[in-house]
Amino acid sequence: MKIAVLPGDGIGTEIVEQAVRVLNALDLKLEMETALVGGAAYDAHGHPLPEATLKLAKEADAVLFGAVGDWKYDKLDRPLRPEQAILGLRKNLGLFANFRPAICYEQLVGASSLKPELVAGLDILIIRELTGDIYFGQPRGRRVSPDGHFPGAEEAFDTMRYTRPEIERIARVAFEAARKRNKRVTSVDKANVLETFQLWKDVVTEIGKEYPDVELDHMYVDNAAMQLVKAPKKFDVVVTGNMFGDILSDAAAMLTGSIGMLPSASLNSSNQGLYEPSHGSAPDIAGKGVANPLATILSAAMMLRFSLNQAAAADRIEAAVQKVLAQGLRTPDIHSEGTTKVGTREMGDAVLKALG
Amino acid sequence: MKIAVLPGDGIGTEIVEQAVRVLNALDLKLEMETALVGGAAYDAHGHPLPEATLKLAKEADAVLFGAVGDWKYDKLDRPLRPEQAILGLRKNLGLFANFRPAICYEQLVGASSLKPELVAGLDILIIRELTGDIYFGQPRGRRVSPDGHFPGAEEAFDTMRYTRPEIERIARVAFEAARKRNKRVTSVDKANVLETFQLWKDVVTEIGKEYPDVELDHMYVDNAAMQLVKAPKKFDVVVTGNMFGDILSDAAAMLTGSIGMLPSASLNSSNQGLYEPSHGSAPDIAGKGVANPLATILSAAMMLRFSLNQAAAADRIEAAVQKVLAQGLRTPDIHSEGTTKVGTREMGDAVLKALG
Numbered sequence: 049m050k051i052a053v054l055p056g057d058g059i060g061t062e063i064v065e066q067a068v069r070v071l072n073a074l075d076l077k078l079e080m081e082t083a084l085v086g087g088a089a090y091d092a093h094g095h096p097l098p099e100a101t102l103k104l105a106k107e108a109d110a111v112l113f114g115a116v117g118d119w120k121y122d123k124l125d126r127p128l129r130p131e132q133a134i135l136g137l138r139k140n141l142g143l144f145a146n147f148r149p150a151i152c153y154e155q156l157v158g159a160s161s162l163k164p165e166l167v168a169g170l171d172i173l174i175i176r177e178l179t180g181d182i183y184f185g186q187p188r189g190r191r192v193s194p195d196g197h198f199p200g201a202e203e204a205f206d207t208m209r210y211t212r213p214e215i216e217r218i219a220r221v222a223f224e225a226a227r228k229r230n231k232r233v234t235s236v237d238k239a240n241v242l243e244t245f246q247l248w249k250d251v252v253t254e255i256g257k258e259y260p261d262v263e264l265d266h267m268y269v270d271n272a273a274m275q276l277v278k279a280p281k282k283f284d285v286v287v288t289g290n291m292f293g294d295i296l297s298d299a300a301a302m303l304t305g306s307i308g309m310l311p312s313a314s315l316n317s318s319n320q321g322l323y324e325p326s327h328g329s330a331p332d333i334a335g336k337g338v339a340n341p342l343a344t345i346l347s348a349a350m351m352l353r354f355s356l357n358q359a360a361a362a363d364r365i366e367a368a369v370q371k372v373l374a375q376g377l378r379t380p381d382i383h384s385e386g387t388t389k390v391g392t393r394e395m396g397d398a399v400l401k402a403l404g
Numbered sequence: 405m406k407i408a409v410l411p412g413d414g415i416g417t418e419i420v421e422q423a424v425r426v427l428n429a430l431d432l433k434l435e436m437e438t439a440l441v442g443g444a445a446y447d448a449h450g451h452p453l454p455e456a457t458l459k460l461a462k463e464a465d466a467v468l469f470g471a472v473g474d475w476k477y478d479k480l481d482r483p484l485r486p487e488q489a490i491l492g493l494r495k496n497l498g499l500f501a502n503f504r505p506a507i508c509y510e511q512l513v514g515a516s517s518l519k520p521e522l523v524a525g526l527d528i529l530i531i532r533e534l535t536g537d538i539y540f541g542q543p544r545g546r547r548v549s550p551d552g553h554f555p556g557a558e559e560a561f562d563t564m565r566y567t568r569p570e571i572e573r574i575a576r577v578a579f580e581a582a583r584k585r586n587k588r589v590t591s592v593d594k595a596n597v598l599e600t601f602q603l604w605k606d607v608v609t610e611i612g613k614e615y616p617d618v619e620l621d622h623m624y625v626d627n628a629a630m631q632l633v634k635a636p637k638k639f640d641v642v643v644t645g646n647m648f649g650d651i652l653s654d655a656a657a658m659l660t661g662s663i664g665m666l667p668s669a670s671l672n673s674s675n676q677g678l679y680e681p682s683h684g685s686a687p688d689i690a691g692k693g694v695a696n697p698l699a700t701i702l703s704a705a706m707m708l709r710f711s712l713n714q715a716a717a718a719d720r721i722e723a724a725v726q727k728v729l730a731q732g733l734r735t736p737d738i739h740s741e742g743t744t745k746v747g748t749r750e751m752g753d754a755v756l757k758a759l760g
């Protein structure tokens with residue numbers, strides 16, 4: 049079992065370090081190889097996703113990813129910016145299914161900006177399509193506007209698109225996931241305006257017939273954004289396209305109040321996957337030893353479960369994280385009165401200890 | 405001063421009726437003419453935006469709009485569905501600037517799903533571009549996929565696009581609005597992925613130089629969705645494209661907890677405007693006399709201020725609404741213990757009385 053370890057930028061190195069310690073403590077035969085990605089790779093090799101890093105990721109069974117990005121790269125041309133690494137990995141590995149759980153841990157209910165009763169017990173799963181939509185659709189670019197409001201003016205454009213098989217496979221992923229949960233899927237679209245999402249809605253409806261035991265409903269994206277704010281617990285599995293999923297999964301993560309706790313997985317059709325925390329590279333706190341490593345540690349657990357077929361080891365990690373929370377240990381992002389503030393490494397130590 | 409009154413479907417008729425009563429009580433020379441729109445127009449004339457309705461709207465100085473839509477029209481072909489009326493009005497009247505205030509009224513802080521301290525005093529203004537972006541971009545449709553993941557498969561596609569002058573004019577609207585407020589503009593984009601929004605960001609930055617007294621910052625749409633949930637009061641004016649604006653303005657409205665109170669305005673370059681509540685047609689409560697008419701009454705106030713140059717009358721309406729809130733009168737959507745529950749008409753009566 050080979051893991052490509054790509055810490056990246058900002059707090060990436062610190063949090064991935066703790067996850068690697070946890071993985072090493074499990075007594076599994078894991079081969080881990082580290083490589084540069086994002087701004088760090090640009091600094092060393094002039095590209096955010098060097099050939100060698102991509103090759104390593106492709107050959108591995110799974111990628112453990114930290115985070116990329118820093119303000120200092122903002123001025124670079126788009127193809128050289130750190131976030132292109134993550135887009136390149138998704139595309140080249142065909143990681144079309146992004147799992148973004150939004151869970152509110154019992155002990156952290158108070159950290160949410162929502163009222164406690166609205167988030168206590170929250171456990172929803174956002175499944176975002178990750179290799180299609182307006183993220184990758186061609187053509188795109190700048191041109192002289194051919195028509196519209198200001199023909200002849202400078203214009204920029206992008207293409208949103210989905211094919212039927214792309215929608216079918218992500219829909220199946222959502223229905224299968226719902227079967228293991230509360231058997232409800234909400235498909236989020238904008239079929240009232242977009243051709244792409246009329247097809248989306250049609251295809252999800254068709255695939256839904258193969259899953260009569262799963263309840264399917266459809267919601268416009270604007271309404272979904274409202275319902276997430278109003279009553280997030282009404283959702284079970286939410287499935288949507290790449291662009292809407294980007295927005296909704298981040299909103300859902302933030303409303304738990306503890307985005308520093310939320311892992312994510314991005315899988316292809318061979319269950320090869322990339323695992324990363326839901327939060328970003330947080331350059332403002334990088335190097336200070338205060339970042340929360342738990343989202344990355346929980347991402348490692350997802351990796352064991354989804355790509356490496358080691359559910360028992362995943363359970364152990366998740367139980368250990370629950371235990372340190374129960375012990376009252378908190379990094380600054382989730383700290384509150386009456387709990388013990390710890391740093392990145394101490395949190396890693398505590399998880400290791402809790403693993404037994 | 406001519407007003408086209410388009411009540412529409414669902415609760416539209418009930419709430420617009422109250423706004424019309426308020427307008428009539430003002431002793432202004434207002435000529436109001438009512439027409440069918442949405443599902444009601446489809447039922448009577450086979451089209452959600454009949455020629456006569458469009459003509460009336462075009463000739464009027466302003467349109468007072470209720471809401472459109474009902475589940476019973478869901479099966480119609482897209483061009484005949486009620487919401488096409490609103491898209492058609494925006495397009496034909498060139499209503500490119502959508503103003504969506506998200507205000508949390510002091511007395512209604514408790515209605516928010518957010519903790520009171522996060523929304524007390526909230527007053528942000530979302531300015532959404534309304535006639536461009538992926539809503540109207542051509543080409544769009546279904547076809548055999550020419551390339552991508554599944555060449556040869558059935559595909560649907562849409563085109564996102566913005567020209568420089570379209571971005572310039574909405575940016576100016578935002579900076580002008582900010583000048584009358586707290587002098588801060590947050591431009592929301594996805595320049596890290598989309599060509600369209602790289603141009604957006606470039607042009608907003610350029611226009612920003614004409615407004616050195618206004619502070620400009622840029623935020624990715626996924627981050628904006630998070631920050632709205634986490635700390636909405638950090639925003640002043642938010643300006644964004646049609647698609648992102650659709651999502652963010654609804655999320656922002658919902659997090660005030662009282663979307664039933666929020667008006668909106670959609671203006672063209674001659675200050676002709678369409679005014680409508682931020683909420684929808686709510687077919688589930690239509691005809692029951694319980695809908696909140698205040699968002700529509702406040703939309704009428706916006707209409708007086710923006711399109712009819714009657715700021716004093718607008719002030720009077722807004723003061724009257726404040727007064728009925730202070731009296732403790734509440735429709736069911738904003739009702740809480742210790743306040744008096746009233747219906748649609750009673751709320752209208754109370755506003756009329758408060759007008760003096």
Ligand SMILES: CC(C)[C@H](C(=O)O)[C@@H](O)C(=O)O
Nearest residue numbers: 131132134135294596597626
């Ligand atoms: C960095 C960016 C390109 C990326 C995205 O938009 O997909 C990020 O926001 C995410 O959600 O992983």
Ligand SMILES: CC(C)[C@H](C(=O)O)[C@@H](O)C(=O)O
Nearest residue numbers: 240241270487488490491650
């Ligand atoms: C009804 C629909 C087409 C419309 C939109 O998407 O613009 C609505 O959601 C709105 O925001 O006014």
